[in-house]
Amino acid sequence: MSSVVSGVSGAEVTDVFISSGESVSLSCHDALHQCSSTTWIYNNYTSSSAVEVFAGGINKNNTERSERLSLTSDCSLNIYNTTQHDGGVYTCRQYVNGHHLGPDSQVYLHVLHVSSSSSSSSSQTEIRANTSVTLSCQLFSYDCDYVLSYDGFQLVWMNQTDVDLQTDSRYQIRSDEHDCLISLTTTLVNEDDNTELRCVLKHKNDIKTSVTYTVRFTEQRGPVSAVLTDSSVRKDPTVI
CATH class of the missing domain: 2.60.40.10 (Immunoglobulins)
Known part of the structure; x- marks a missing residue:
């Protein structure tokens, strides 16, 4: 079984299962060098609106949990001390000179x-x-x-x-x-x-x-x- 949940066509999709309180690293496949082209987007289970948590490799600091988020050297997204509110779908997307390069990486986080x-x-x-x-x-x-x-x-x-x-x-x-x-x-x-x-x-x-x-x-x-x-x-x- 490659994935429980169907993602966007062409995206590489992964499901991760954890319990609240754990820390987790969500992989971004085929990320470009130094993460300056990497954007992480989050959709939670209560709203259809998407939130950018990292853009151009920089923490957007636009959510209460921003201090619990960081990027690794390979552009994976670290989430520390997860809560139930971290459950949702995370999309890693690459932009070069304003142009979207695919495919995306999608991680469905189940808490x-x-x-x-x-x-x-x-x-x-x-x-x-x-x-x-x-x-x-x-x-x-x-x-x-x-x-x-x-x-x-x-x-x-x-x-x-x-x-x-x-x-x-x-x-x-x-x-x-x-x-x-x-x-x-x-x-x-x-x-x-x-x-x-x-x-x-x-x-x-x-x-x-x-x-x-x-x-x-x-x-x-x-x-x-x-x-x-x-x-x-x-x-x-x-x-x-």
Whole structure:
């Protein structure tokens, strides 16, 4: 499979799957020397308008995330500490004397992100035992519902032994394919100390990326500290 998402005709298209908080480098194929001819254009999943993030190899500094962006010596685009808002399609384009030289390079960046809420607060990071918590795992892409409709792609919640939590009555799992979201609701008990709840993006038997939510007790029967950790299965982001 060369690409999940169809790009512009003639463009070289790549899909990259990561979890939020990771850093990633998006390749620009056939970039010209010193990047002075290189322009990177970004389209996100909420708007059809394109934004130039680099032009002529220079950071445009026109977005809140500009300080997290840089170019490498081969004109690849580095994104540091990615958030769900970085999901989208990135186009690397070459201009010489004002003329567009093709083909473009397109990278579809798919970011997996988990957020939590409890019955007492929508943004609480510390909760007590016997409190209900809901974890929402969402894929942020330019066209995420198309990705999940592609044969073999799915979002699942698993435990640390890779058992699908859909089969455990302690957990209520709900899916929303249109919003590319799968939520898990459970009541944490004292025995959940160091429990790992893992949201996984799978393609058939291949794990593309994952995020682990680790529950740790600060003291017995005391507050529960909910720690979100990155658990991508590879050191490098998954690229198709």
